[in-house]
Amino acid sequence: MSPDHLGLVAEVIVVGGGTAGTAAAIAAAREGRDVLLVEEGNALGGVSTSGGVNEWYASLEGLGDIFDEVRDTMRAGGAKFGRFFNGEYLKIIWQLMAQRAGVRILLNTMMVGAEAAGGRVRAVRLASCGNVFEARGAMFIDASGEGDLAAAAGAEFMKGHPQTGRTLHMTLTFCLADTGRPVAPFLPPDFEPITDEAGLPGLISHNRTPDRRVYCNMTKVMGHDPTDPLSLSAAELEARRQLVCVVHFLQSTKYPTHTLVSSGAKIGIREGRRILGETLLTEEDIGHGVAPVDFAHGVAVATCQIDFHSLTKPGHAGWRKRVEPYAIPYGCLVPRGFQNLLVAGKCISVDQVVHSSCRMTPTCCGLGQAAGTAAALVIAVGCDDLRALDVARLRERLVARKVELDPRRHKAFAPEVTEDATRGA
Numbered sequence: 001m002s003p004d005h006l007g008l009v010a011e012v013i014v015v016g017g018g019t020a021g022t023a024a025a026i027a028a029a030r031e032g033r034d035v036l037l038v039e040e041g042n043a044l045g046g047v048s049t050s051g052g053v054n055e056w057y058a059s060l061e062g063l064g065d066i067f068d069e070v071r072d073t074m075r076a077g078g079a080k081f082g083r084f085f086n087g088e089y090l091k092i093i094w095q096l097m098a099q100r101a102g103v104r105i106l107l108n109t110m111m112v113g114a115e116a117a118g119g120r121v122r123a124v125r126l127a128s129c130g131n132v133f134e135a136r137g138a139m140f141i142d143a144s145g146e147g148d149l150a151a152a153a154g155a156e157f158m159k160g161h162p163q164t165g166r167t168l169h170m171t172l173t174f175c176l177a178d179t180g181r182p183v184a185p186f187l188p189p190d191f192e193p194i195t196d197e198a199g200l201p202g203l204i205s206h207n208r209t210p211d212r213r214v215y216c217n218m219t220k221v222m223g224h225d226p227t228d229p230l231s232l233s234a235a236e237l238e239a240r241r242q243l244v245c246v247v248h249f250l251q252s253t254k255y256p257t258h259t260l261v262s263s264g265a266k267i268g269i270r271e272g273r274r275i276l277g278e279t280l281l282t283e284e285d286i287g288h289g290v291a292p293v294d295f296a297h298g299v300a301v302a303t304c305q306i307d308f309h310s311l312t313k314p315g316h317a318g319w320r321k322r323v324e325p326y327a328i329p330y331g332c333l334v335p336r337g338f339q340n341l342l343v344a345g346k347c348i349s350v351d352q353v354v355h356s357s358c359r360m361t362p363t364c365c366g367l368g369q370a371a372g373t374a375a376a377l378v379i380a381v382g383c384d385d386l387r388a389l390d391v392a393r394l395r396e397r398l399v400a401r402k403v404e405l406d407p408r409r410h411k412a413f414a415p416e417v418t419e420d421a422t423r424g425a
């Protein structure tokens with residue numbers, strides 16, 4: 001099958017239709033570019049929709065007109081409840097925004113390879129419906145969460161803890177719904193019941209939402225590699241075994257009238273590859289309780305506390321630390337040595353500790369808007385090297401799109417550690 005037959009040539013190709021990728025695609029399309037958005041799932045929104053993670057854990061202000069529109073449309077539609085939301089509505093909101101911007105959306109399509117040489121990506125190889133075909137572009141944005149495109153193109157990357165290589169744990173989120181009458185707690189034969197909270201594998205995070213669900217962020221699968229096919233599959237199987245035990249515990253204790261109604265379409269991956277960029281943002285840069293003074297190259301602002309889950313201990317082990325809002329420099333989005341490839345979302349160039357703060361969904365939206373705008377701008381000025389982009393000009397465009405780039409004008413997001421703060425990302 002030829003790409004021409006499918007019309008798969010675009011100015012900007014975005015791989016991954018999660019929060020960052022969809023925001024990037026919308027931003028580039030709104031700047032007048034022809035954009036192809038490739039997503040392996042059947043809806044947009046990624047972890048925050050299909051992945052079942054229905055909570056925004058960062059300040060929700062000053063992230064740009066794309067996040068503002070998502071947030072306000074969700075609120076107006078009764079689908080946002082404080083920081084929580086209904087991910088089913090978020091799928092259609094992202095889709096409509098992308099379609100209205102003119103983004104060409106290719107669902108159920110996985111990127112399985114890239115053709116790249118000399119720091120330039122020429123094409124991505126895609127697979128769908130039993131076909132493998134390619135799409136050619138001028139600029140590429142990797143918003144796959146795990147940095148699949150950048151890795152396939154040969155970019156350098158970091159993964160997990162610098163010494164052990166361990167990544168943050170994975171979680172299969174799920175929802176319960178109230179049946180209105182007592183239910184018989186379900187546990188398959190030979191499964192060991194959990195008898196007290198201390199036996200729960202991960203966070204004790206179950207939240208009632210006004211749409212009568214209980215949103216649960218509660219399993220914890222450690223020691224698996226989300227970029228290794230066998231390890232990822234083993235993680236899914238382990239997560240579902242944990243899930244049924246956790247639900248049984250909840251039905252036997254707090255929620256005797258509730259039943260399981262949904263779980264993430266894919267296990268939630270907190271951390272995969274982090275692509276090494278022209279700039280690497282480290283704990284040293286953000287961890288001193290004051291906003292870095294030099295934010296002249298900032299193209300997004302992160303506000304969330306460091307939310308570092310233990311890499312080895314079950315339960316709610318780990319540490320949290322308030323950080324002042326900080327700028328994420330443009331260079332964190334530019335894979336080192338590449339001219340026409342950007343990364344956006346949780347796979348940007350930061351160390352593991354910074355990642356545990358800037359990986360939150362609202363921040364990923366801001367990163368996506370920055371990447372899409374950058375890709376559009378270089379095309380507009382007839383430049384073919386993203387490294388030569390005038391960052392001041394990019395910042396001007398972003399500010400015009402309601403992105404507040406001065407970290408001092410943002411509020412730090414660091415919920416008090418109280419009983420309720422067993423919830424976490």
Ligand SMILES: Cc1cc2nc3c(=O)[nH]c(=O)nc-3n(C[C@H](O)[C@H](O)[C@H](O)COP(=O)(O)OP(=O)(O)OC[C@H]3O[C@@H](n4cnc5c(N)ncnc54)[C@H](O)[C@@H]3O)c2cc1C
Pocket residue numbers: 015016017018019020021038039040041045046047048053055056057058109110111112143144145146148170171172173217267268269270344345346347359360361362364424425
């Ligand atoms: C369990 C869990 C709980 C969390 N809790 C919170 C929370 O409470 N609040 C908060 O703000 N954040 C939370 N986070 C973090 C946050 O949800 C994510 O970091 C963020 O949503 C990532 O956005 P993204 O766009 O970078 O990636 P994703 O949402 O992962 O999007 C990547 C997209 O790329 C697609 N894709 C991947 N590979 C390919 C490929 N090869 N070809 C085509 N498509 C591909 C995927 O299907 C996906 O749609 C949580 C994360 C997890 C896992």
